[in-house]
Amino acid sequence: MSVLVVGLSHRTAPVALLERVSVSGDRLVKLLHDVHVAAGVAEAMVVSTCNRVEVYAVVDRFHAVVNEVSELLSVHSGVPKEQLTPHLYVHYEDRAVEHLFSVGAGLDSMVVGEGQILGQVRQALRLAQEQGTLGATLNDLVQQALRVGKRCHAETGIDRAGASLVGVGLTLAARVLGPIQGRRALVVGAGSMSALSAATLQRAGVSDIVVVNRTHERAVRLAQTVGGRAAPFADLAAELAEADLVISCTGATDVVVTADMVTPREMFLLDLALPHDVDPAVRLLPGVTLVDLESMQEGGADTGADDGGRVEAVAAVRGIVAEEVAAYLSAERAARVTPTVVALRSKAADVVEAELGRLVSRVPEIEGRIRDEVTQTVRRVVDKLLHEPTVRVKQLAESPAGDHYAEALRELFNLNPKVPDAVRRIETIDMEVDR
Incomplete structure (x- = not known):
C-alpha cells in the first residue's frame, strides 16, 4: 500500500476554479466517504481550504485510483473533468510524503510560512478519524507532518517572515487607509478565520471591533475575546456604513455583502471567503478598495517583506523538511x-x-x-x-x-x-x- 495525493491549489488553479471545487460541511463528508469506498483505497483524508483541495489516500493501485479521485472531484464540484484535470497535481509515495510535510510547514501556502494551515490539516485529520476513513498509515503520516510543521515554526523565523493572509491584508489596508489604529473594524463571520482576523486586528492596535454573524451567540463570544461588541446580522448594512475596515469570511454559498449595502467612501474590504462573501461589483464604487483571494493570488500576496531574513528562514524550513x-x-x-x-x-x-x-x-x-x-x-x-x-x-x-x-x-x-x-x-x- 502506498500514499497518494491528488489535488489542486492556488499554485495550479485560479481562485474562481478553487471556489467551485472547494467543499465543506456535509459535502466534504460525502466526498471523504466516496473516496474511502473507491476500489483500491484503504484510507482517505480530504484537506479543503480557501487555497487548496487535496485528497490523501492509501492505495494499492495508482492509475485507477487517480482516475477515480479525479472523477469524484469533478462530480462533487460540478466542474467537468476535462476542465478540472489540467489543474490537478498528483504525488505518489516519497513525493506524497514530501508534499504533505511541505504543506504543513507552510512552504506551499499563498503566504509562505503562514501558520493557519497546521490547524486546517489538523481539522482534516480529526474529521477523517471521526468518520472512520483513517488507518494507521495515514494517521501516523499526518501526525508526523503536524509535528514537522510545529518544529519549523519553533526553530526558524518563518512565522515572522511569512505573515498570515490576515496580516498581509492588514498591510494592504494600511497602504490605503494609513495607520489602522483608531479605525473601526467590522468582522463578518465567527469561524476560525474570523477569530484569527479579530485577534490580528486587536494585536495591530485596533480597539473598535464589531462582529456580525448569522448566529448571534457566536458573534457575542468572539467579540468578548477581543474586547469588541457583537451586532445582529440584520444590522449588517448599518454596520458597514460605519466601518473603515471590513474583513469577511463566512461559510455562505452566496454573496453576503452586496454592492448596494456599501456607501461610496474611503473604505477597505478584505474578502477571505471561498466562495466570495463580497460582491466584486463593490470595486466599482468610488473610494472603496476590495481585496480578495483572487487579487492576492494575482499580486503574489506581496508585502514587501521578501528580504534576506525571509529567504534565510525559508531555506531553513526547506532543510528541516528534507x-x-x-x-x-x-x-x-x-x-x-x-x-x-x-x-x-x-x-x-x-x-x-x-x-x-x-x-x-x-x-x-x-x-x-x-x-x-x-x-x-x-x-x-x-x-x-x-x-x-x-x-x-x-x-x-x-x-x-x-x-x-x-x-x-x-x-x-x-x-x-x-x-x-x-x-x-x-x-x-x-x-x-x-x-
Whole structure:
C-alpha cells in the first residue's frame, strides 16, 4: 500500500476554479466517504481550504485510483473533468510524503510560512478519524507532518517572515487607509478565520471591533475575546456604513455583502471567503478598495517583506523538511521489512522445535540436563546464523530499493509474513534483531 495525493491549489488553479471545487460541511463528508469506498483505497483524508483541495489516500493501485479521485472531484464540484484535470497535481509515495510535510510547514501556502494551515490539516485529520476513513498509515503520516510543521515554526523565523493572509491584508489596508489604529473594524463571520482576523486586528492596535454573524451567540463570544461588541446580522448594512475596515469570511454559498449595502467612501474590504462573501461589483464604487483571494493570488500576496531574513528562514524550513522526509522514509522502509524478518525467525524456531521433538522421540533415554544443553545449543546456532542476515536486511531496507531485499528473503525461504503464527513472536524477535 502506498500514499497518494491528488489535488489542486492556488499554485495550479485560479481562485474562481478553487471556489467551485472547494467543499465543506456535509459535502466534504460525502466526498471523504466516496473516496474511502473507491476500489483500491484503504484510507482517505480530504484537506479543503480557501487555497487548496487535496485528497490523501492509501492505495494499492495508482492509475485507477487517480482516475477515480479525479472523477469524484469533478462530480462533487460540478466542474467537468476535462476542465478540472489540467489543474490537478498528483504525488505518489516519497513525493506524497514530501508534499504533505511541505504543506504543513507552510512552504506551499499563498503566504509562505503562514501558520493557519497546521490547524486546517489538523481539522482534516480529526474529521477523517471521526468518520472512520483513517488507518494507521495515514494517521501516523499526518501526525508526523503536524509535528514537522510545529518544529519549523519553533526553530526558524518563518512565522515572522511569512505573515498570515490576515496580516498581509492588514498591510494592504494600511497602504490605503494609513495607520489602522483608531479605525473601526467590522468582522463578518465567527469561524476560525474570523477569530484569527479579530485577534490580528486587536494585536495591530485596533480597539473598535464589531462582529456580525448569522448566529448571534457566536458573534457575542468572539467579540468578548477581543474586547469588541457583537451586532445582529440584520444590522449588517448599518454596520458597514460605519466601518473603515471590513474583513469577511463566512461559510455562505452566496454573496453576503452586496454592492448596494456599501456607501461610496474611503473604505477597505478584505474578502477571505471561498466562495466570495463580497460582491466584486463593490470595486466599482468610488473610494472603496476590495481585496480578495483572487487579487492576492494575482499580486503574489506581496508585502514587501521578501528580504534576506525571509529567504534565510525559508531555506531553513526547506532543510528541516528534507531532513524529516528522509528520516520518515527510512523508518517506514525499515518497518516494511519487519514482518518478513519476523516470519523468517518464526519459521526457524518452528524447525528447531520440530527437530528437537524428533530427537527426543528417537533417543528417549537422553537425560534432562543433556537434553536442555542440546536444546540450548541448537537454538544458539540458529540464532547466530540468522542474526547477521536479519540485521543486514533491516539496514538495506532503509535504502530506496529496500523492498527488493525483503522480497528476495521471502522468495528464498518461502515465507508468508501474513500467516498469524508467523508474527506471534514479534517482540522477542525484535529484541534479537536489535541487540
